[in-house]
Amino acid sequence: MSRLEELKTRIKEALPGLECVIGWQKGYDPLHNTPLFMRTDADVDKLEWGPLNVHNPAVYLPTFTGKKVGVVVKGCDSRSVVELLQENLINRDNVVIFGMPCTGVIDLSKVKARLAGAGVSAGTVTAVTDDGKTVSVTAGGQTTAMPLAEVRADKCGRCQFPNAVLADAYVGDPIAPAAPAAAADADLAALDAMSVPERMAFWRYHMERCIRCYACRNACPMCVCRDHCIAQSREPHWLTQDDTATEKLMFQVVHALHLAGRCTECGECQRACPMDIPVLALKKHLNRTIRDLFDYQAGVDPQAIPPLLQFKLEEDNIKERSW
Amino acid sequence: MRIGVFICHCGSNIEGTVDTATVAKASLDFPEVVYATDTMYACSEPGQDGIIQAIKDKNLTGVVVASCTPRMHEPTFRRAVERAGLNRYMFEMANIREHVSWIGKDREANTNKSVDLVRIAIEKLRRDAPLSPSKFSINKRVMVIGGGVAGIQAALDCADGGLQVVLVERESSIGGKMAKLDKTFPTVDCSSCILGPKMVDVAQHENITLHAYSEVDAIGGYVGNFQVQVKKKATYVDWTLCTGCGACMEKCPSKKNPDRFNEKIGPCTSINIPFPQAIPKKAVIDPTTCRQFVKGKCGVCAKVCPTGAIKYDMADEIVTEDVGAIVAATGYDLFDISKVTEYGGGRYPDVITGLQYERLLSASGPTGGHIKRPSDGKEPKNVVFIQCVGSRDKSLDRPYCSGFCCMYTAKQAILTKDHIPDSQSYVFYMDIRSPGKMYDEFTRRAMEEYGARYIRGRVAMVYPKDGKMIVRGADTLAGTQVEVEADLVVLAAGAEAAVGAPKLAEKLRISYDKYGFFMESHPKLKPVETNTAGVYLAGSCQGPKDIPQSVGQGSAAAAKVLALFSKDMLESDPQISRVDIKRCVGCGKCIITCPFKAIKEVEFRGQKKAEVIETVCQGCGLCTSTCPQGAIQLSHFTDNQILAEVNALCQS
Ligand SMILES: Cc1cc2nc3c(=O)[nH]c(=O)nc-3n(C[C@H](O)[C@H](O)[C@H](O)COP(=O)(O)OP(=O)(O)OC[C@H]3O[C@@H](n4cnc5c(N)ncnc54)[C@H](O)[C@@H]3O)c2cc1C
Ligand code: SF4
Ligand code: SF4
Numbered sequence A: 001m002s003r004l005e006e007l008k009t010r011i012k013e014a015l016p017g018l019e020c021v022i023g024w025q026k027g028y029d030p031l032h033n034t035p036l037f038m039r040t041d042a043d044v045d046k047l048e049w050g051p052l053n054v055h056n057p058a059v060y061l062p063t064f065t066g067k068k069v070g071v072v073v074k075g076c077d078s079r080s081v082v083e084l085l086q087e088n089l090i091n092r093d094n095v096v097i098f099g100m101p102c103t104g105v106i107d108l109s110k111v112k113a114r115l116a117g118a119g120v121s122a123g124t125v126t127a128v129t130d131d132g133k134t135v136s137v138t139a140g141g142q143t144t145a146m147p148l149a150e151v152r153a154d155k156c157g158r159c160q161f162p163n164a165v166l167a168d169a170y171v172g173d174p175i176a177p178a179a180p181a182a183a184a185d186a187d188l189a190a191l192d193a194m195s196v197p198e199r200m201a202f203w204r205y206h207m208e209r210c211i212r213c214y215a216c217r218n219a220c221p222m223c224v225c226r227d228h229c230i231a232q233s234r235e236p237h238w239l240t241q242d243d244t245a246t247e248k249l250m251f252q253v254v255h256a257l258h259l260a261g262r263c264t265e266c267g268e269c270q271r272a273c274p275m276d277i278p279v280l281a282l283k284k285h286l287n288r289t290i291r292d293l294f295d296y297q298a299g300v301d302p303q304a305i306p307p308l309l310q311f312k313l314e315e316d317n318i319k320e321r322s323w
Numbered sequence B: 001m002r003i004g005v006f007i008c009h010c011g012s013n014i015e016g017t018v019d020t021a022t023v024a025k026a027s028l029d030f031p032e033v034v035y036a037t038d039t040m041y042a043c044s045e046p047g048q049d050g051i052i053q054a055i056k057d058k059n060l061t062g063v064v065v066a067s068c069t070p071r072m073h074e075p076t077f078r079r080a081v082e083r084a085g086l087n088r089y090m091f092e093m094a095n096i097r098e099h100v101s102w103i104g105k106d107r108e109a110n111t112n113k114s115v116d117l118v119r120i121a122i123e124k125l126r127r128d129a130p131l132s133p134s135k136f137s138i139n140k141r142v143m144v145i146g147g148g149v150a151g152i153q154a155a156l157d158c159a160d161g162g163l164q165v166v167l168v169e170r171e172s173s174i175g176g177k178m179a180k181l182d183k184t185f186p187t188v189d190c191s192s193c194i195l196g197p198k199m200v201d202v203a204q205h206e207n208i209t210l211h212a213y214s215e216v217d218a219i220g221g222y223v224g225n226f227q228v229q230v231k232k233k234a235t236y237v238d239w240t241l242c243t244g245c246g247a248c249m250e251k252c253p254s255k256k257n258p259d260r261f262n263e264k265i266g267p268c269t270s271i272n273i274p275f276p277q278a279i280p281k282k283a284v285i286d287p288t289t290c291r292q293f294v295k296g297k298c299g300v301c302a303k304v305c306p307t308g309a310i311k312y313d314m315a316d317e318i319v320t321e322d323v324g325a326i327v328a329a330t331g332y333d334l335f336d337i338s339k340v341t342e343y344g345g346g347r348y349p350d351v352i353t354g355l356q357y358e359r360l361l362s363a364s365g366p367t368g369g370h371i372k373r374p375s376d377g378k379e380p381k382n383v384v385f386i387q388c389v390g391s392r393d394k395s396l397d398r399p400y401c402s403g404f405c406c407m408y409t410a411k412q413a414i415l416t417k418d419h420i421p422d423s424q425s426y427v428f429y430m431d432i433r434s435p436g437k438m439y440d441e442f443t444r445r446a447m448e449e450y451g452a453r454y455i456r457g458r459v460a461m462v463y464p465k466d467g468k469m470i471v472r473g474a475d476t477l478a479g480t481q482v483e484v485e486a487d488l489v490v491l492a493a494g495a496e497a498a499v500g501a502p503k504l505a506e507k508l509r510i511s512y513d514k515y516g517f518f519m520e521s522h523p524k525l526k527p528v529e530t531n532t533a534g535v536y537l538a539g540s541c542q543g544p545k546d547i548p549q550s551v552g553q554g555s556a557a558a559a560k561v562l563a564l565f566s567k568d569m570l571e572s573d574p575q576i577s578r579v580d581i582k583r584c585v586g587c588g589k590c591i592i593t594c595p596f597k598a599i600k601e602v603e604f605r606g607q608k609k610a611e612v613i614e615t616v617c618q619g620c621g622l623c624t625s626t627c628p629q630g631a632i633q634l635s636h637f638t639d640n641q642i643l644a645e646v647n648a649l650c651q652s
């Protein structure tokens, strides 16, 4: 039995006790997988596993409050689940976690760029296969082989958690992280190298392009305010609806601040952005600060209290008093 | 809303650099302002009457006063608008004195800034809502922490006033530093003769419960209803049985331990009663030196104790005391003289602190009141006193004056002559600070009648030579170097905050300064109050103080407690957080962040929600910045009010 089949069996076993199990299925064309909500055995048969499973299914968990659901996770997705648990936003008794080792997912933008380079349109894809190392995309009758290492999402290149950090059913043997522990962060390094005016210009350029669709927010598993998001709320009235770079940057900065020490860097915000705006960099920057100050990473330990969600008289690494 | 704006001159304090008439005129252009004027002293009686009259005449529904800091007069003006029939929270203050007139001289810039601050206050006021306090009952018991002379006085005055008092003392006896002193300036009367009776009064007062050898572990609650957990440290002696006979001390074989009561210049037994007049007079075993604990065998004290009070298996015990007010009187400790390496304190036995010298002078001290120097027990002839060791010294981060050292050094010089008539005292000083009744006369007596040689100047170094301590320094008045061959050197070690004072302050939720001394609410007008309602200060925990000042503060703190308890109900501050349960997702983040444990989890239609406990919330606002939903808002300081203030500022 293949690992995927074994996983399906495990899900089918658990399904009777669950509202549904969230995973991925084939999408509208061979290049896209989409989320799958399994309620019957027939649904489970549609489950897919592989580099096209780009979505983070944890985002749906808080919407099932009070109901018991299952979720299939990649390593990064599992950290979102853990963070949700840490923040009491979901209940451990009401979630069953299924996991398999993950070798990385593709970055669609990179794949599209490759196809464009080969002179074919991404809209004409007829088949996608992968062997764990190479993704082969057939489009316009022509097959382009792309090493996964070159077209995978940036986060996969730095991934430290290829296995679920928390799982009730884990299929397959855990694998070692592909990257060294302190993998270089190219986007942050590029921003660090800019002068302040350059950085301001960089964000102004991107914010002018933002269409304020809030896909970044909606895709984020940790954005749980939903109807009370400061983006729309009048009480408190943090943002106006002015279509200006200032208001849009304000939103991004507030979003990033709310995610400081909570964001697991799943990258969904940036992946969801139709304008390819590098919004993840803002969160990564704050996470770096949190890591330096509190030696803390979000979504790793279900028991840990996130540093900004607690009150301590004396912080270990912040010296307010010198005696 | 109909807003009235009053711009105060504060005499010339504000008017001197702010054109208040222009500020008033500009205010008329702001939204909903129907009346604006400048006024000479807004807080004076005619000033307040003017506000009240305007509220009535112009039908005002909200008032802004631009004047001084709200710390000072916000309560004043709130009462004034209330007298005129408005809710007291329909009032805002703009601080154009501390924030404007006192910090800048440019009249035009100051006037513009004042206009901005008024505009901000108006925008906040427009979003104010009437708030009303709720009433709650109070527990008329008071806790005094620290049983030095200040704490003793506070406890006795409260108890005499009919209150139940719980006195918590860290050591095994009350008395504090005063119990260690021989005689006291400026009258040179015996310290234990005047303190002893007070200590006995504490022991015998029916309204006082004494927890000695105890410390405050945790404090919950709020003014009127504190719950204090007191840790009664294990004494290994059952105090209900111990009669203080001292048989155990006579027989204890472990006799060579540094005696803390005698400032470690004499030995004591492992089981010990610190001094004959101790209150309570009960023995305590030090498990770090006791052979039963260290070696696992001995048990002598258990054998000799006639009442069978020894309990080697005793453990710390926590008792909870419910009180309505707390007086902190934890005193001071001494600067560590070994930090001034040039003077050799801690290295040479004959360089000692003033407090150690008090023990040498005291008849109940280790030498029976005969001055014998620690190294060889010889009577010293030349005694050098060095003042300001660890005081008024920026390089040691001790820039403050310890207040009582000039006086006690003079006292000790006098007493030295009394004890050893053929002795000579030398006092190295920076300045003589003796501004009390009979104080300057006292220091003069030390010089003139008792022949103490006062040398103005700093000592550079102290070193041993042929059984003497050579003290080398400068005489800045004579402009020469001096060298004195001393038999004994007494350092007037400065006062420091009591060990652990900052930790206690955190538990009490009161502020403390950089040095660990507790902060009073106002340095002049509220010297014994703190910024936490129901917590008061007495004695040198607030800053170095001599005995008369400490006693005065003890009585003052008691008066404050008695005044607080003269009411049966207190009003709670309505400027607290409230949860909008529609928005709350019950994540409990606010519950874990609230430093005052003021938020609890409740069930609402089967869902978890947060709820603020009205009387516990201090209005700090931490929860409001934590709640991702914006579900918890601080009344009178809502996000929208703050945003409106920021917007008002950024528009201008
Ligand atoms: C050498 C020397 C000589 C002096 N001579 C004179 C003099 O002649 N005349 C004069 O007016 N002044 C004199 N003083 C000053 C005098 O000592 C103080 O004014 C006085 O002791 C202050 O009393 P207090 O109660 O504020 O503090 P303290 O005497 O320090 O008492 C504080 C008490 O609180 C207790 N405590 C501390 N922390 C805690 C805690 N966390 N929990 C529970 N209990 C705690 C301590 O054990 C102590 O019993 C002298 C000082 C020195 C150093
Ligand atoms: S902010 Fe972006 S990267 Fe972080 S948890 Fe949300 S979606 Fe994932
Ligand atoms: S997804 Fe992209 S375009 Fe949409 S709001 Fe977020 S940053 Fe702007």
Ligand code: SF4
Pocket: B579, B583, B584, B585, B586, B587, B588, B589, B590, B591, B609, B610, B626, B627, B628, B629, B630, B631, B632
């Ligand atoms: S933090 Fe906000 S949402 Fe969470 S429990 Fe508190 S009030 Fe409710």
Ligand code: SF4
Pocket: B576, B577, B593, B594, B595, B596, B597, B598, B599, B612, B616, B617, B618, B619, B620, B621, B622, B623, B624, B634
């Ligand atoms: S404002 Fe919030 S955090 Fe502060 S004391 Fe009140 S409930 Fe606690």
